[in-house]
Amino acid sequence: xxxxxxxxxxxxxxxTDLANNLVRAGMRTLQVIGVPDTPLLLEDVDAVIVAxxxxxxxxxxxxxxxxxxxxxxxxxxxxxxxxxYCSTFDSTAVGNIGPVADALLESLGARQTVMxxxxxxxxxxxxxxxxxxxxxxxxxxxxxxxxxxPMTDADxxxxxxxxxxxxxxxxxxxxxxxGADAARAHLDQARGEGCSHIICDSxxxxxxxxxxxxxxxxxxxxGGSGLGQALPAEYRKREWLSHIADASQLEPASGSALVLxxxxxxxxxxxxxxxxxxxxxxALDPLALAASDDHYHEALNFARNRxxxxxxxxxxxxxxxxxxxxxxxxxxxxxxGELVESALASLATTLVSEGVGRLIVAGGETxxxxxxxxxxxxxxxxxQIDPGVPWTxxxxxxxxxxxxxALKSGNFGAINFFTxxxxxxx
Ligand code: ADP
Numbered sequence: 001x002x003x004x005x006x007x008x009x010x011x012x013x014x015x016t017d018l019a020n021n022l023v024r025a026g027m028r029t030l031q032v033i034g035v036p037d038t039p040l041l042l043e044d045v046d047a048v049i050v051a052x053x054x055x056x057x058x059x060x061x062x063x064x065x066x067x068x069x070x071x072x073x074x075x076x077x078x079x080x081x082x083x084x085y086c087s088t089f090d091s092t093a094v095g096n097i098g099p100v101a102d103a104l105l106e107s108l109g110a111r112q113t114v115m116x117x118x119x120x121x122x123x124x125x126x127x128x129x130x131x132x133x134x135x136x137x138x139x140x141x142x143x144x145x146x147x148x149x150p151m152t153d154a155d156x157x158x159x160x161x162x163x164x165x166x167x168x169x170x171x172x173x174x175x176x177x178x179g180a181d182a183a184r185a186h187l188d189q190a191r192g193e194g195c196s197h198i199i200c201d202s203x204x205x206x207x208x209x210x211x212x213x214x215x216x217x218x219x220x221x222x223g224g225s226g227l228g229q230a231l232p233a234e235y236r237k238r239e240w241l242s243h244i245a246d247a248s249q250l251e252p253a254s255g256s257a258l259v260l261x262x263x264x265x266x267x268x269x270x271x272x273x274x275x276x277x278x279x280x281x282x283a284l285d286p287l288a289l290a291a292s293d294d295h296y297h298e299a300l301n302f303a304r305n306r307x308x309x310x311x312x313x314x315x316x317x318x319x320x321x322x323x324x325x326x327x328x329x330x331x332x333x334x335x336x337g338e339l340v341e342s343a344l345a346s347l348a349t350t351l352v353s354e355g356v357g358r359l360i361v362a363g364g365e366t367x368x369x370x371x372x373x374x375x376x377x378x379x380x381x382x383x384q385i386d387p388g389v390p391w392t393x394x395x396x397x398x399x400x401x402x403x404x405x406a407l408k409s410g411n412f413g414a415i416n417f418f419t420x421x422x423x424x425x426x
Contacts, residue, residue, distance in 0.1 A: 004240045005047040005231065006078030008069045008104070010062070010085050010096065013364060013388075013409050015051035018084045018225040019381040020390045022047045025232035028247045029381045031392070033371065035068045040378055042076060046241055055085070056148045059095030063103045070104055079240060080221065080231075081108065087119035087224035088138060089131055089156060090149045091163065098163025101197060101222050105166075108219045112191045114171070115160060116211055116223030118202035124224065129157040129170045129199045156199045169195035171211070176201060180213035187214060202226070209233065248383035250393045253404040253425045255357015257312035258303065259418050260344045262366030264318050265410030271362070272316055275418040280306060281314040286327040286336045289343055296343055303351055312422050315347055318362070341366055345373035352396060357403060360421055364409040371407070379405065385421045386413045 005027065009015035015031050022029045027046040035050060042048065050069040054062035066083070073081060083097075083104055091097040097115075105113050118126045123134040133141035137154035144152050153159050161168045169190045175182055190198055202208045205226075212230035215221050216238065221231075235241045259275065261268060275281070282302040288295035299315050306313050317340040319327075327336040348359065348370045361367045379392040380402075389412050393402040406421050414420070 002240075003042065003045060003048055003076050003078045004235050005080055005082055006073030006076065007047065007049040007082040007084050007228075008066050008073070009049055009051050010055040010100070011053060012051045012368065014055075014084055014086055014225075015049045016381070016390065016407065017388050018082075018228045019047075019049050020384055020388060021225045021229040022232065023248045023381045023390065024384060025229050026236070026244060026247045027232050027241065028244060031379045031381060033377055033379075035065070035072050036377060038377070046244075046247070048073065048076065048078070049084070054096060054100070055090055057096070059099045062096035063099050066100045067103055067107055070107055080216070081219060082228065082231075083220065083222040084225065084228070085117070085222070087117050087122060087124040087226065088133060088141070088143050088151060089117045089159065090146070090151070091159070092149050093162050095163050097222070098160050098197075101220075102164050102166060104220055105196060110219040112187065112196050112198065113218060113220045113222055114187070114198045114200050114211065114215050115156065116200045116202060116208070116221065116227040117156070118200075118208060119224045119226035120202065120204045120208070121226070124226070125203050126156065126199065126201050127203060128172055128201065130154045131156055160197055160199065164197055166196035167194055168197045168199065171198050171200045173201040173203060173207070176207050176210050180210050183210055183214035205230070248381070248390070250380060250382040250391065250404070251402055253358050254401050255403075256307040256355050257358040257422050258307060258351055258356045259312065259314040259316070259360045259362065260348055260366070260370065261314060261316035261318045261362035262340050262344050262369075263363030263408070263410045264321070264324050267411045267413060268318055268362045268408075269320065270415050271413060271417045272314065272318055274415050275314055278419060279312055279314065281316060283319075284315060284317040284340065284343060286317060286339050287330060289339050290331055296346070299343070300347060300350060303347065304354065307351060307354075307356055312358075312418070314418065315344070316362075317344065337365065341369035345369045349373050352403060353398070357401060358422060358425060359403060360406045360408065360418060362408045362410075367407040367409070374403070376405075383424065385424055386417055388412050389417075391421070391425055
């Protein structure tokens with residue numbers, strides 16, 4: 001076993017985003033959901049990402065979950081630990097990025113780490129320690145109104161200093177321009193002066209590569225998936241990675257094709273319309289689900305009668321805002337959401353046990369409900385369908401062949417996402 005990178009991600013889709021980038025950069029990657037409590041097969045894996053739900057919980061809880069994940073990764077002998085958070089540095093005045101980074105650093109016995117949130121291809125850059133989203137400072141990007149972690153200050157040195165018990169410094173762009181040796185010298189000097197956390201400027205991929213080269217030997221790095229994209233090239237220079245022709249290679253997909261959608265985002269609704277011009281679908285109505293079991297059985301029978309026939313099909317609760325509001329008014333916001341999620345999760349478990357082997361789930365919460373109903377603990381990450389959404393494969397108890405699974409959160413994917421996803425799987 002030779003796992004190079006062990007990552008701790010503070011949410012599920014962030015973990016998938018990092019996984020997707022690692023695979024694209026040539027690392028065979030497994031994403032595990034929470035800290036595994038049973039042994040896992042970790043052969044032929046270069047990177048493991050533990051997906052936590054620690055972004056917005058109490059700081060103490062985020063710390064203890066992250067330390068548990070660290071212990072599990074250390075027991076697997078990972079060379080470098082990566083604490084992954086959002087490229088918009090999502091956190092509050094008390095955490096959780098600072099306290100988790102403090103705790104991981106302490107537990108690893110290390111004296112310094114870097115904070116590298118930049119993800120230039122998505123417009124997230126850092127200059128003089130200030131985070132930009134496109135051409136706006138973070139606190140003018142809309143993130144200042146985020147419901148859980150409003151970001152009202154773009155100065156990351158100041159933001160982190162409030163959250164961390166240690167000194168925060170900056171590796172700025174003028175130093176980075178001098179290359180990895182200059183960056184390393186700057187980091188060494190800062191360490192000598194007691195600076196444990198260093199915010200790193202990065203305007204583009206070249207900057208991220210320079211940072212990656214400077215920190216490849218650090219026990220702990222932290223940041224967004226942009227850094228994840230840059231590190232594998234440095235691991236390869238160190239000969240820590242064996243040459244793999246295609247890190248996204250999964251076992252051949254098998255079984256019937258099904259889409260389940262609980263996402264009501266504009267993107268998903270358009271993708272469903274596009275799919276329905278080619279294939280059949282069944283619209284789930286939360287009010288009918290609440291009225292009797294008949295509606296669920298109608299949906300199940302619709303799918304059962306068709307899934308074996310070769311063409312993919314869709315069962316969706318996704319609806320326009322008006323009808324979502326109607327359901328929410330009559331049933332309550334939480335109750336209508338749960339009703340839909342549990343109907344889609346039951347359809348998934350029944351239909352997978354009956355032969356569905358290629359499954360797309362649309363919706364972040366919906367994906368969580370389906371993954372947990374299927375008892376999935378780990379996802380091997382395959383090729384990208386659209387930016388941020390890869391095919392994955394999961395072992396399902398009682399089934400010989402793995403399930404091919406794509407989890408698409410709301411706004412991701414081009415309009416032909418569903419049809420193309422099955423095409424690229426061939
Ligand atoms: P997204 O990633 O687009 O935000 P989610 O799955 O995270 O999608 O959230 C969508 C939520 O809306 C889920 O809880 C789902 O159960 C709920 N939902 C889906 N369709 C309907 C509907 N027709 N009426 C009410 N709620 C719905």
